[in-house]
Amino acid sequence: MKQFETNEELIYALIIDDLDGAITPSDKVFLYQWRSAAAENENTYQDFLSVQLNMDKLYQRDRSDVENSWKALDKKIVQKLQAQQFPQKGRSIRFWFSAAAAAMILLSLTYYFINDSRYVVVSTANHTAITRVVLPDGTEVSLNAGTTIKYLKHDFVKHRKLELKTGEVFIHVAPHNDSRFSVDLGDVTAEDIGTSFNVVKNDKKVSVIVEEGKVALKHLQLDRSVMLSAGKLGVYDIGTQALAVADNPNVNYKAWLDRKFIFKEISVVQAAEQLEKAYQVPVRVKDESLKNRKLTASLHYQTLDSALAVISASLQCKVTKEKNRYVLSDH
Template identity: 30%
Template structure:
């Protein structure tokens, strides 16, 4: 099994390197390789994510391969990755032995990083930044969101529902797409397609498309179902964040998770709420300016981020 995994990792790296060539045209072969084994998709995604995140490796570690910091998309980046691949093939190093794939049942993202994982049953999980999700190879129709945010696109099976756990809550799909946020002992759920059941063994709350809820751990009463704009559910995936009376501290947390932006709220502005839409693009100053204007605050630079004051 370890040899098969190593071979799959090596093949994934090879595909990634080949696809950088402008003349690459073997997309049919690539698609056939992905279709050979459901694990190939996840392995390729892990390799591609590693390639994007090379600069995030700890500077204090002493790996067997020395990584020279480079600007993104430089040709030497390909040369390094190709060299690492060659070293792996001759046994000098391997991606697994360096721990770069980590625990394949636990997915952690950095602030501002977005990742998508495809499950063997055809379901898909899109994971926002600063999030932790656990999956279980022995329970392919299960995921646990420990913290952060994720959008679930679930292939429904009547005899085998997909279950998402977070905090002390359980969310069961009935053929569905839904977004889940886990923060500070609180869970938020919003459904964009189909139906989910929230805590079917306790609260028995049924959510259809366009509905959502927020619940805190330990609540004795079932959470109140609220209307949610379907178009805004999972908007973080395209850089759109929509709010209706949300505390500024929560907006700041979302900006850090989704875009890696550091925003703090001054004490005198901590009681303010925010209504409106924020578009996250390369011009972070514009996003902050919109947030300040719509919330009635003033934005000032503070180190690598901003602070909102009243």
């Protein structure tokens, strides 16, 4: 019996645990070895990934919207599932692919996933939740709202190149002896040297902040590069084609991902702007007297309600929710 001829239900369970972030270190190693053993195994993992991402976005919507969508599209879903011929791989895999077919039909989702013969494209819409993707080499990529990435499906491990088309990602690179991991950013490339780093790309500039290890930010055509170590910020100005490096001044650069904030004598308006970016919910400061006040606090809350409750208690101000936004005001 070959090393990886194992119970399919066990493999599927490990994949689901991995995508849910609940897998043990030893099982993660085993799963990575299984994925690397054959292209068919990696294709199966990527299929599960596409299901997971679409279903996550489906159930993050308001429950009433989901139920209405299911009712409205029920006949279409049934027809689509009946037209599919699924392999007999056990109840779990049939359920997952059934769920995938249903999720793909719900075109009103704020997320899309394209999986063609060569590339995988993952895109998140504005004001959506964080999306986590595990690349074929084991590298973990977290996508902020309004982000699009693209990578090779079959030959990724050979080239280990991720393209960030727009938006913000945090990347924890899996160690690899054969090749270095790189991020294609258009004019420039961020080449990893064993690290974790944050990347932002828009139509004006590219910013790279290194958390651990080192990153080489390179402009290949101009033969320019800067080396970034932990705590450094690298910026490429698309208009002037200038590369610059400096100490990272933003201690909350990763708050969109980990919800950790350190505020030291900053204005309430600045704090509100950072909270709004991280939680993807508008936060407004109503009164001029409150806008000029300073806030010093350390916050680590998964919900915006909890973070604002602490701020309200600290500043003795009022927090109200008006439709889809929060408003801070004096009592």
